[in-house]
Amino acid sequence: MNPLPLLRAELKRAPRTAAALVLLVALAVALAVAVVAFERGLRRGSSDAAAPFDLLVGAAGSPTQMVLTSVYLQPAALPPLDGAAWSKLARRPDVAAASPLVVADSWHGYPVVGTTSAMVTRLTRNEANVPAFKAMDEAIVGADVPLDVGAAFQTAHGADGPDHTTLPYHVIKRLPALGTPYDRAIIVPVESVWMVHGFGNGHSDATALGAPWDDMPPPVSALVIAPRQAADAFRLRADARKDGMVAAFPAEELTRLYALLGQARDAARDVSLGAALLVALAALVAAAVHLAAASSRLALLRALGAPRSYVLLTAWSLGAGLLATGAVLGLPLGLLFVLAARAAAASAWGLRLPFEIGTAELAVTFGAAIAGALLALLPAISAYRRAP
Amino acid sequence: MSSERPIPAPERSVGQTLSVQNLRLTRREPDGSARVLLDVERFELAAGGRIALAGASGAGKTTLLSLLGGLERADEGSIRWDGFDLARAGSAQRDRWRRRNVGIVFQEFRLIDELDAVENVLLPTRFDRWRTSAESRAFAHKMLGALGVPVGRSVDTLSRGERQRCAIARAVLGRPKILIADEPTASLDSESGAQVGALLIALADDLGATMIVATHDGGLAARMDKTVRVQHGRIAF
Structure with a gap:
């Protein structure tokens, strides 16, 4: 047939x-x-985007919003986490690394994140040769930010607010594409953001950058903690919560979001x-x-x-x-x-x-x-x- | 059609003898009553014989052809072609028998417009084989050429006479022992009708096929061995 x-x-x-x-x-x-x-x-x-963020600690509020702002750089004002509180956490022996994160400013819609060069290294999963910040006015930009190495720029307050007193930053490094929201980020020393907002630089030395900070450093949007061991992570989270802070594993928050996503x-x-x-x-x-x-x-x-x-x-x-x-x-x-x-x-x-x-x-x-x-x-x- | 082009002689087959007895076909009416469509007491035709069925429209000619060709099954009686009783055969048996023994020509040609003439002629060969034999294809080409039908053209571009000749080529491709035609010239002008009538008879002769034609065409009927009238489902000799 x-x-x-x-x-x-x-x-x-x-x-x-x-x-x-x-x-x-x-x-x-x-x-x-x-x-x-x-x-x-x-x-x-x-x-994948949340992988470098083992444990996030912030001021009392919504853990989901903290994750969305810190990991996915969604523009939303987080309540500031008091300096004494995060400093105490950061110094604990069961913390392998603690990186303050301040998300407050922007440049032409690209979020400016204040943190440490160690955190930038974690964001790249140790795959990029990230230079340590040596000066307040240095910036490392994500792959999607249209700024070349050496380019100078000034930030604006908030997502698109008017310029305030800022440092004239210049780009020292362009990161390779990470496939995360940090591809759109401009990363600067956290001390420079504190300075711009009138908090000082968190050190007794006016030129110091990175850990360790003073006992009473300025507030941050969130603290990213890498615990020494998995068990430490749960203890750190529980202790942070006991002290009135919000502590969340981004992966766990994502699971909740996935449930919504599943619906x-x-x-x-x-x-x-x-x-x-x-x-x-x-x-x-x-x-x-x-x-x-x-x-x-x-x-x-x-x-x-x-x-x-x-x-x-x-x-x-x-x-x-x-x-x-x-x-x-x-x-x-x-x-x-x-x-x-x-x-x-x-x-x-x-x-x-x-x-x-x-x-x-x-x-x-x-x-x-x-x-x-x-x-x-x-x-x-x-x-x-x-x-x- | 050129009369000088010889029609390729099909392999000669031997027509079949038809014997009809007490044939009866009824239809249930919407009011529940039974209407007799056909009631034929006795009807015989020798192998290779040619008969014309005449009668008014609606008299039962097409219905009788359907029964004789195994398209429908009678309610009662027998239709024996060389001993094979169509009235007792199941649908699949009748399909198979018809495919092997019968060529049918319709008033409105019933070609498939989207196929060319050769594909239309070869259509019945697709029913039981994937590939058409080279012999069948060559025969189709020869036959269409001899009948003056342009090959390779879509049939909807052919004249009515060409279309009917194409339909005739399709009917005789399988070298049928029985050739059934239902008003084969009714849709044609008189000249084309005469050509088609002559062609049918010539081909039936070549095949040695038994031929039954329902027609209003007096010229065609006159060239048959006998004409029987169908009236109100009954045959009058």
Whole structure:
């Protein structure tokens, strides 16, 4: 049996209907693929961005906001963490490293973060040769900041506030792309931010930079702590909480966010499932209309001696072919959607989401193709039952 | 069509003998009553014979052709072609029998417009094979050439006469033992109709096929062995 000539004829007879059906299915599958791939990419991307932040401690307030501001540099004013409190924590023997973080200023929308060069090294996962800050006016910029090494600039207060008294910074290093919001960050010595805001530099020596600081250093937005051991992390968090501070593992906060994200994903999945059902319905209606139009052709086949199985094969091949083609085209189309969403995520959050085809996307695609092949049986069986 | 082009001689087959007895086909009406569509007590045709069915529209000619070609099954009676009783055969058996034994020509040609003439002629060969044999393809080309049908062109660009000749080529490709035609000249002008009628008879002769034609065309009917009238589902000899 060879239904190909008839399939070609049917496609020539109604090319626009066939193309519309393929496109509809492709869009429905693309939507589902995009939801799955984007959600996974967002999880991995956000998780990677949080990796250098073992434990975050801030003033009483929302731990989620602290994570969003410190890790993802979302513009929001955090309550300042008192200097004595964070200084005490930073000096504990179970703390391997403590880096103050001040997120307060910006340059043309790029956030300015005051911290230490040691923290910058942690942000790069020790992969970039990060120079130690030697002067207050030095800045290290992320890969997406349009400032070259040697360029001079002045910061503004807040996200887009008016200039206040600032230091004329100059760039000493451009970091390689990290795929995190810190690609959009301008990192300066935390002492310079304190100075600009009139807190002094946290040292008795006016030119000193980095740890150790005085017992009563200026306040910070958050303190990033690297505990010596995993058990220390839990003890540090508990102690910080006892002292009225907010302490959070970003990974744990992310888990909560992922739960919310999961709900959003479920909603998106339901929407894409609804779209798929609508497409399936449209496909069935299109098939019914098409079969009605092709009834005399099917009768001709029977009159010429075609067995019912040939009619079944022809009608099924046509429907299954169109639906499966749409499903398979939905995979690259969905990945195009993901690329667009990825660009939007990079622009909005500075997150570089991983881009790959996983088994879930393949399952969606081939599941849709198989479902299409099964769905195509309905009109094919109707054609099969038709008398000559 | 050029009359000088010889029609390629199909492999000669031997027509089949038809014997119909007590044939009855009824349809259930919406009010529950049964309407008799066909009621044929006895009807016989020798192998290679040619018969014309005449009668008014709606008299039952097409229905009778459908039964004789195995497209429909009678409620009662028997239709025996060389001993094979269509009235008792199942759908699949009738399909298979029809594919092997019958060529059908329709009034409105019933070609597939999106295929070219050769593909239309070869269509029945696709029912049980993936590839069409070189012999069948060569025969289709020769036949269409001999009938004056341009090959390689979409059939919707052909004249009505060319389309019907293409349909005839499709009907005889399988060298049928039985040739059934339902008003084969009704859609054609008189000149094309005469050509098609002559062509059908010539091909039936070459094939040795038994031929049954439903027609209003007196010229075509006159060239058959016999004409029977169908009236209200009954045959009058």
